[in-house]
Amino acid sequence: MTLALFALTLGCGLPPLIAWATTRGDPAARPMWLRVAGLIAFAGAAGSGLALALGPGGFSPAELGFVMPGWTTLAWAAGIAGFFSLWFGGVLMRLPARLGLKGFEAGAAAFGQAPPWLMVAGVVVGVAAEDILFTGVALAWLDRLVGDPVIATLVGVTIFALAHLPMWGVGPTVTFFISRGVLMGLYRIHGDLGANILGHIVTDFIGLALSPTLAALARRRSDR
Numbered sequence: 001m002t003l004a005l006f007a008l009t010l011g012c013g014l015p016p017l018i019a020w021a022t023t024r025g026d027p028a029a030r031p032m033w034l035r036v037a038g039l040i041a042f043a044g045a046a047g048s049g050l051a052l053a054l055g056p057g058g059f060s061p062a063e064l065g066f067v068m069p070g071w072t073t074l075a076w077a078a079g080i081a082g083f084f085s086l087w088f089g090g091v092l093m094r095l096p097a098r099l100g101l102k103g104f105e106a107g108a109a110a111f112g113q114a115p116p117w118l119m120v121a122g123v124v125v126g127v128a129a130e131d132i133l134f135t136g137v138a139l140a141w142l143d144r145l146v147g148d149p150v151i152a153t154l155v156g157v158t159i160f161a162l163a164h165l166p167m168w169g170v171g172p173t174v175t176f177f178i179s180r181g182v183l184m185g186l187y188r189i190h191g192d193l194g195a196n197i198l199g200h201i202v203t204d205f206i207g208l209a210l211s212p213t214l215a216a217l218a219r220r221r222s223d224r
Helices: 002-022 032-054 071-098 105-112 116-146 149-163 170-190 193-223
Strands: none
Touching: 002 032, 002 116, 002 149, 032 116, 071 170, 071 193, 116 149, 116 170, 116 193, 149 170, 170 193
8 A cells, every 4th residue: 555655646746746847937938948858757757657566566567558559459549539639629628618717728828839849749758658657557556555446547537637737727627637537437448558648649639739730820821
């Protein structure tokens, strides 16, 4: 129990602290080195959490969702990306306004001020790190600590959502609770962490990098 609590505190506590330390102040005045340092620190936190989970008293790779990828991996990833990108993501984007809360505008604007290479790196590294930490590693420890997969999943979803509060605010955090609940529920079914990571990367790349870029290009053409 002591090891599980320590691992959860380390793996799930570091990311929000990193986000708080690297996203304060005006995004336009945020130096490039701070953005890169935050990404490196996040990857380091994921690596540390994974190493601890795979160490003595921990889990096998398969117990953390690291299974041999196959056609089912691609099928689940495509299903996840399609579900969120074509429908459910749009529903969630509108939810904060319906609740009278601020939406994704501030966080998306801050993300969009990064150069393209950093946006891509942020999506790939950020998604992989958070899915490893908050799905594979956290759920394994919570299952051992709580003993009930339903309660463990609810706790894991709550931890994940609250970890996004420093950067995104209350409104988006509510949607993260819902979206992570769906993703963790699907992971409970297929047990393939790679499928979640790949589907999540495609979804975030479309929503945070590709769509805003295409919209900006369209506005430039219309202004000519």
